[in-house]
Structure formats: C-alpha cells, structure tokens
Amino acid sequence: MRIILLIMALFASLPALADEGMWTFDNFPASTVEKTYATEVTPAWLDHVRLSTIRLTNCTASFVSAEGLILTNHHCVESCLAELSSKDDSLLDRGYMAAKQKDERRCSTQLADVLVGMDDVTRTVAKSIGGLDDKAANETRKKVLTELEQSCEQASAKAKSGKVKCQAVTLYDGGQYFIYKYKRYDDVRLVFAPEADIAAFGGDPDNFQFPRWSLDFSMLRAYEHGKPAKTPNHLRVNFAGPHADELVFVAGHPGTTQRLETRAQLEFERDVSLPSTLLRTAELRGRYIQFGRSAPADEQLVEAPLNSLENGLKVRRKLLDALHDDALMARKSEDEKALRASAQIAGLDPWTEIEKATARQRALHLPHTFIEGGAGFNSILFRYARLLVRGADEKTKPNTARLREYTDVALPRIEQQLYARVPIYSEVEVLTMSFSLQRMREWLGPDHPVVRKLLVKESPDALATRLVAETKLNDPLVRKQLWEGGKSAVDASRDPMIVLARSLDGDARAIRKQFEDEVEAPISAASERIAAERFKAYGTHVYPDATFTLRLNYGTIQGWVENGTPVEPFTYLDRAFERATGASPFKIPDSWMKVKSQLDMRTPFCISTSSDIVGGNSGSPLIDGEGRVVGLMFDGNIHSISGDYWFDTAKNRAIALHPAIIREALEKVYGAKSLLAEMTDG
C-alpha cells in the first residue's frame, strides 16, 4: 500500500502530464501527442525533422533548401560576424548580404552537425565499471566512452554509409549512455545577416522579454568540397505562420538543464557558483562598457563579447531568483523525498553522498574555477596557449589515457580553433586578462601559491600588458607550427603566453584531479544510482536533462497571464516603429526607415509558444504538424529562465520570430529575392 501511494504521489508531479519535456528522438511520446492533439507523429516525420536539424557550435539551425541553405538566429552568427569584421568595418553593425554565391564568406570556427544515428551503450558502460569504487569508476567510465567513440569512427571510415563523427552522450545524469553519430559540415559560410540594430532591437533591456520585436535571424550555407551541400532533407517554410492554440514542435539542442539534480546540487549553485560568477560577470560588463565609451571604434571591439556577457548575466540573475523561489525548492524537496523513501527501502542513499560531495565542491570551487576553469586567465591568447601546452602533452599519450577533450575525436575541432584567422584586439585582451588576474588575486587571496607565482613582482595590469604585447600567438601560423611541432616545439617555446600556460599546467591539473576524484566521481556514481531508482519508478516517462544533444518537444501557440493581465501570443510590426527612440538599442536602421511606407505594418513579428526550450535551442525551427517551419526560436520570456530547474507550465514561454516578418524583410527591405525563392521553391 505504501509503495503504491508513493508512486501515485510521484506521478502527480510527473512532467509528462504537461506539454513539457525535452525528449530524445528515440523516446518521443508520440502516443501522448496523438491522444491530446489528435495529431500523428510518424517515425518518418521524426526522421525527416531530425535529418533537417543542425547543431552549430553553440546553437541550433535547420536546412531550408536542397542546396544547403541554413536558417538560424542572428545572435548565433554574432561571433562569425565579429571574426569577419575589422576595427574599421563591423559586419555586426552594418549586416551582410552575399550578392552572389561566391560572396558567401566562410565562418572559420563554425561547424554544422546533423544527427544520423544513435547507439545505446548503457550496458557496455555499466559492465566496465561494475564493482569499482567511485574514483576508479569515474576514470574507467571516461576511458570506455573514449574507446566507444574511437571504434565508432573507425567503423564508419570503412562503412559505405560514409564517415561520421561519434560522440558519447550521458543521459539522465548517468541513467543512459549513447554514442551519437553526426554527419559534419566543417565549411559553413555566411549568406545573410541584418543589421544588429534591427536583429537585436530592444537590446539587453528587451532580452528575455515579450512582447518583442527583434529580427533575430540570419542565413548560412553548408558547403562540401567547395560547393553548396546537397541537402534533400530540409524543411519547407510556411510563411503564413501558425495560428493561436496550434500544436507546434521544436527540434533543437537545449544546452544544459539541472532538473534532475538534487537539492544539495541546486543549493551549491545558489550559494556558491551563481553568486561568484555573477559578480565577476557584472564587473567585466562594467569594464567593457566603459572601454566602449572612449570611442565608437572601441565600442565595436567589445560589442559581441558584451552582448554574450549581458545575456549570461541576465540568465544567471534570474536563475538565482529561481533558486530563491520557495515553491521551486519545496517541489524539489517533495520530489526528492518521494524517490528517496522508495530508494531507502532498497538500502540506498545516494542523496547523502551527493550532499557530502557538494560540501567538498564548495571548498574546491574557487581554485578550480580560477586555475583550471580559466576564470583567472580570461584571454583568447591564453586559451590558445593552454590548448597548445596541454594538447602537446596529451597527444603523447594513448588515446584512452587522455583527458576527454583531447581524444582523437576531439582534435579536429581544436585544430579548427587554433588555425582560424580571427581578429584579436590587444586592448581587449589586456582588459580581460588584467581583470581576471585581479579577481583571482582577490578571490584566492594574495598569498595563494599560484597568485604568488604570478604576481609577486608585477601588478595584474603590468603582467597582462607584457604578455599580450610579447606573445606571438595572435598569428595562426605560429599556433599551427607549435601544434604540429608537438611537445618538443612547445617545450622549447619562449613565447611568454606559452611559458605562463606551461608553468601553470601542473597546478591546474592537480586541482582538476582533486575535483574529479572528490566531487565529480562521487556525484557521477550517486547520480547513476538515483537514475536507476527513477527508471524503476517511472520507466522512461521522464525525459533526460538537456545535454546539447538533439531533442524534440511539443507545445501550443499561446501567451500567458502576467500579474493578472493576459499577454497575447503575437506581436506586429507597427509597434516596433512606435517603440523606436532613434538611439540603440531602440533604433530602427535606415534600411527600414527608407522603405517604411511600403511595409505592411500588420505583419506578425514574434510569437509566444508553450514550447519547453532553453539556451542552445536558439535557431531551432518551430515546426507545425506537417513538418513545415512556422517560426524561428530565438528566446524565452523572463520566466523561461527558471526552465533550467523546472518547467513552470503557467508562465514559461518560448519566443519565435514569425516567418512573415522574415519574408517582409527579405523582400521589401533587403531585396533578397533569390534567397526567398530558394526557400520557397526549395
């Protein structure tokens, strides 16, 4: 009787009852959707959507023509625009449109991956770690995943179906392990981007707000062998868009959620991790803004990093608010209590093990974050140096003995980063490096051994200035030589940034090892045990936490009620003009002002949906029952930020760009008729 009651109580709070969930494609609740919405989701529909959806390096996108044309957000190509800019010419500001195909410009650090297969390897992993203590299990688990990735890639190299990239995926915090196979496009080019003033209309003040008027889209194209890729799997765009209450789907790559984590883990976030990160972020924001105030040219140099920083700041601020919400914590405790009670019958208490591990995490967090996590060395040039120094070491080891981010399957991405010719502004490098050194001294204390090693004779400013002035790592050829030269070349280098990274690597590896053994290992082991309990109680009627792997969810077009006032699910173009002040971030660019009289002011602009998405879903296609694009996800409302920890059905809403405004812009403002034709005729 007691167990049944418990299970009943558990089901009462089961996510699957709401239009909630970031479902893997192998476990999509099609029957629930059919029962609730009388819409059939067939295996063929799922395959087509999956093969049309793209993972970018930090976003989602989709193919919208047979010629490799990609639709994604403007903010997803912001770093590409910055890379293609110079001090005198900001593509972020003025936008970009390739007049002809040959003008499509390569985004040198961008990749496009399409998920073509998924192998469940849970049993193999379980078998390999059976009977090991937490620390040994943690090490072995990583080795096994590296082996599985390696053998997957080796097999694909011989197979007829073509070469794939293989990546291990941990689902349900250790409840399942998969090898995901991707078709990779490593030549991705910029086709179209509007001006930042309209793409990010409303700027940081409007970020995570709805109603909204940001034209947050851009277009890329995948190339193979120097030519536009053939992409028979692509989505058609329905420019009419969806209607209110319509059932819609979002395919994409939500980055991280912590919905299955324990209360102790959330308390660590609330008490330690979020406050310290927020403080550093807020100060760096101030430094960027003040730097940008000295001259308009300087403002451009920090525009992209500042946008990204401000987004992160708002997210973390609201995450902290969410963790201070009694209702959230109470629900977490309740869920945990129920599962905990049923586990205790089996004599297990992984929750207490996690509590103990988070106590260690509190002690190790700052040195780990500053020294290994790089918060003490915030500099692109230092990151190159770290990659080169550590990569040189790791490459001398057998593949399975390496740190996971330096295994053979990871090397191509590292090389792409190292070899890319991207602009590096030394003033900004000095700013961020000096800032992070100062904060490391502040948070670890002036007498910490690593701090004393670096700052006993030089001030943070002097050290940063010297390193940036004297290093040659801003030259991609130098980086290539060092990478290809391997350990002997790196050991012989006198480049000051390499010398710094080399002198720190022992300290950084030591704190990392301590963190892995004392925090990561017990948490991984305990999480696996909790996952097993959860499967026992619910089967797969729960969805795994987001891991930046492909997911599908369903919801409907709807607004919500804010403080008693209903918020409608659509916005229209006219209000954007009413809202404009003429000064960024509320400035409508000249290109629009010039054609204002020709525009249809009742064009729908943005859409609110009940879709369950988080960061990483940016650029996701919003899809109707027929598999057509009816919107382009780019944000959530302010309540959606708490989606990291739970899904608040009443208030969590996702925000999409309406396809009608994309058409209006391409046709009337930018005169991009061939692009429009390509999408329409597909």
Added chain:
Amino acid sequence: MRIILLIMALFASLPALADEGMWTFDNFPASTVEKTYATEVTPAWLDHVRLSTIRLTNCTASFVSAEGLILTNHHCVESCLAELSSKDDSLLDRGYMAAKQKDERRCSTQLADVLVGMDDVTRTVAKSIGGLDDKAANETRKKVLTELEQSCEQASAKAKSGKVKCQAVTLYDGGQYFIYKYKRYDDVRLVFAPEADIAAFGGDPDNFQFPRWSLDFSMLRAYEHGKPAKTPNHLRVNFAGPHADELVFVAGHPGTTQRLETRAQLEFERDVSLPSTLLRTAELRGRYIQFGRSAPADEQLVEAPLNSLENGLKVRRKLLDALHDDALMARKSEDEKALRASAQIAGLDPWTEIEKATARQRALHLPHTFIEGGAGFNSILFRYARLLVRGADEKTKPNTARLREYTDVALPRIEQQLYARVPIYSEVEVLTMSFSLQRMREWLGPDHPVVRKLLVKESPDALATRLVAETKLNDPLVRKQLWEGGKSAVDASRDPMIVLARSLDGDARAIRKQFEDEVEAPISAASERIAAERFKAYGTHVYPDATFTLRLNYGTIQGWVENGTPVEPFTYLDRAFERATGASPFKIPDSWMKVKSQLDMRTPFCISTSSDIVGGNSGSPLIDGEGRVVGLMFDGNIHSISGDYWFDTAKNRAIALHPAIIREALEKVYGAKSLLAEMTDG
C-alpha cells in the same frame, strides 16, 4: 516547567556570556567585567572615555590632546583628502602634513560630535502611539521624535551648560527611544595623513585580512571660534601598546547590525537586497577601474570612490556568505523559536507580521531603491538637486510635518553639504549617472513609467552627458542661492538637474510613502512587540543593534585559529618590507624607503583583538584598563563581517594599528616631532 526550560535554552545562547556586545554607556556590564577580569570600570572612567570619544560623519575618533587634536583612521579622512585635492595634486597619494598650525586645512564636510547626555523617552513615545494602527503609529512616532529633538535643542539654547545638538535614537529595534545630546564641532581641520600607499598597504586584496600592515591613521583638529578647541577630556596614548591576552575596551560608533532582526528580514537581505546591490556595485567597480586605466590622472579621480566601493563590495560579499551559512540561520531559527513560543503564550505573533511585511518589501524594493533611494541617479549633482528640491518643499511645512531628514535639527548638516566647495569631476559624474540610468532601465524595465519619462528620446549616456554639461549645481554659490531662495527660487529654476529632480519628486515620494506604510510601519510595530518580549525574557542582559551611536565593548588581545593554524595577534614592520612588490597596492612609499635603515624592524604594526566591532567603529580608540589608547581600530578580519548578523566568538577578530608604529612613523619617517610631543605631553 516549560517556560523555565525555554528561558534556560535562551540563556544558553545569550550574548552576554561571551566577550560580545555593543553596550550603551548607560547599560555597560561593569560587574561582569569585574567578575571575569578583576578590573573595575567606574562611572568616572565611563564618563571620561565617553567625553573623549568623537563621532565623525562616518567614523569614530578620539581626542588625544588638550588642544583638540584628533586621532582617527586614514580611510576616515579619505573624502576630506579628495576634497582638498585637484586633478593635478592628489593629497590621497602624497599625504599631508601641516608644518604649522595655520597650515591645518579645513575638511569642509566633516563634523565632530561628542555625546554629552542621554534622555530616555521610551514612555513618551509609547504613550503617543498607544492604540494607533501600524500606519498611524509609524507617522506619529516620527512626529513625536521630531518634537522631542526640537524641544531638547530649544531647552539647551537657554541652558547654562551650552548649546547641544539633539538626536532621537531608536534602540533594540524599538524597545527603547532616547534623545542623545551632542556637543558639535563643525570646524574640523586636517593635520596629518600619510601617503595612501602605506596607509592602505595591501589595498583591496588585504582589506579585512590579518596579518596586516596598513598604517591606517591620520590626525585632525577640532576648532572653535577659529582656534584649536580646548578639550580637557582626552585620552593619553600608551605607545608601548597592549600585551597578549590583555583586557581592552573599544569606544565607538558601530554603524548597523541586524542581530535582533527576524529570519524573514535576513532572508530578504539574502535573496533580494544583497544580490541586487552586489551586482550594481561590481559593475560600477568595473567602470571605475576601466576609467582609471586610461590615464594616471584619471585614476586619481576615481581613487576615493573606488576604495569605498570595493570595501562595500567585500563586506556585502561576505554578508551574503554569512547568510548562506547554515549554522547562522539555524541559530537564528532557534533563538526565534524560543522567543516566539513564549510570545505566543501572550497571544502575539509579530514574527508573522514581519514575514508579511517583507513579502511586500520584496515587491517594492527595486522601485524604492532606484527612484527614492537614488540608485537610478548616482550623481553628486543629482543629490544636490534632490536636496534643494525636496528641502524647498519641506521647509514650507511645520517642523513636525516634515520628512525626518529635513527637520530643523537636520538643516545645518544639509547646509554644510550644500555650501561646501568640493571638486566635482564631470567625467566621473557622467560615468556614474549614465551607469545608474542604464541599470534602472534594466531592473525596472524599459516600460516602467519613470523610465519612459526619462529615456523615451535620449539614451542613458546622452541624458547623463547633457545634464552634467548643462547644470550649474557644481557651483556652491548657485546651490546657496537656490537653498536660500526657497521654494520660489527652486520652482523657477531651469537648471536641468533641478528640472529632473522636480519632475521625479512626485514619483519618488509616492513610492516612499507606499514603502513606509506597507513595509516600515508594520515592521516597526512588530519589532517593538518583539523587543518587549525580549526584555521580558532577558531584561537588559542583551545589547541593542548598532545604530551609529556611542557604544563600549570589552575583549582581549588575541588571535584565532584559521583552518587549524593559530594566527598570532601581533604583526611587525619587517614583514611589510618583505611583502612589498614595488607596485600598488603593495608599494612602500619613498619616504619610508629612504629611512629604512634607521627603522626598528621589530616595531609592532597591527594587533588582533576579540573586540566586537563593525563598520562605523573605524577610528575607535582601543583602550586599556587605565583608559589609555593602546591601539587604533581600523578593520576586522574576514570573519568579522558576519558580525552584522551574529558574533562568532571563535573567529571574529577586530584589527587595530599599534601605537608603536604610529610613533615610529611620526618620529623617523615624517619628522612630526611636535605632534608626537603634543600627544605625549597632552
């Protein structure tokens, strides 16, 4: 039986059992001290110490000669040094020494108050608000306090003993009301200050750290009628300093503590107030630092505000940590539970009333902070404008109907501020004003009516730039004319800063009124009820929270144990030289380097004591049993910051400057023999 148990439990956590407490001079536990330390504290000793101790505008100090010579911290005169500096000449950097008495330079915004009398008016207040509802009681309480202040000053004007300033004081969060009488010196002059590099050696990294080597002292002099004040009540300095374990006292003005507040109030701090303030402070820090990096001259302009900001940042960061400490919150809950249980017997539940009020406080906090609190208008010039606009309105009302900060007793201080000729740097004004407008737009949202009123046509930067460029309020004569011209002059003014303050005043007063009625009133009423319960349980064996009024505590010279390692209570000069890197904040100035060989390297530098002090105690004399100065308080260790909420006997330590290093510096480095003689012969 139950009540006895409760009382026993309560006594177990009673503060009076430790060397803890910020006691008022009328309730000092002399008998406990005598029992524990066999040292008699006589009424005459108490009177002498009280009459030798000074309240500065934001610090404590003491008379150390019969000619009005004042000893306090360097950081307490930082704003005076900044006021006496110019773009080309920073007294903060180079220090100051008046060669002759005529070179002593007036600190135009400084005051020195000595507490000469205390009248208990608790019954009068209680009588006046008996039977009123919370809102009416809140308004009446303020009126009565204004009346009492006014009649006190009127009486003193006629009395032989001389004119005094009268100020109402709320003790025990409403358990007691007093009128405190001060002798005021409004002509305070700078006599001596060392260079910032030695006064703040270690800078922000070492702030709140011990061991420590900061020469944080300075000297002022009180004047009356243009001549050095006669101060028969003053303290002699014992340059030998104290020995380990010696009983010592600190007289001073601890600013604010929240030890008697309820758990709901602390949770408001933890969840709402501290995080939002910290984020703003961190960003402003970044802006100041980046501003200062453009040129050494710019660095000087923001040095004083940056120091003060960084101090506040560290304090708040550690306050937040303290509130995340389970032990603290558990103790708070326990204390509360005990008192609550005994109160419920009497049918009272003021704790729940406070919970409800803090729920309203959460909702009102941001608009109140930005619009009325001034966080949206961070500018010296705006603060002048607010004073002028509001003062003009308030002065037309009868004294008891005014806002408390504009009553007759408060006007001299306002006038001193308005008339003072202090440097205002327009670049810094634009920086802070633009920053605060931006953040107001961020936190209240671009659609908040006040935000729309200001920023619908101008960006925050443009508005701030225009206001600062066009206002004439940087001229003290303009301010004086407007103040003396009263409401008609202010209403007629077209000064853009006045226009801004005028246009906002209705909004600001409205949110203030709402805050007073819905938050302050119920909390004040409930706090009075809790205080009454506390007196019932403990009598006056508890001490009131700090209120920036005169207190006395006792403790001993001792270090503490940090992570298993004992920290010794004294530091010596030699380690300061070992620690110097040559770059600020670890730079020893040339004046010291030149005479290094003549210095006694074993001179004691700083002292750790178990004294219970907080911010506001800066500059307090550390006093031995014979009433001699044996140290100058200037800081606490990192654990002392949690002293806002509780006193952690094991780890909370205060930090004093040793008198021997003061003598060494004055004699050998600065050649200030006459000052030394004045203190010695005094």
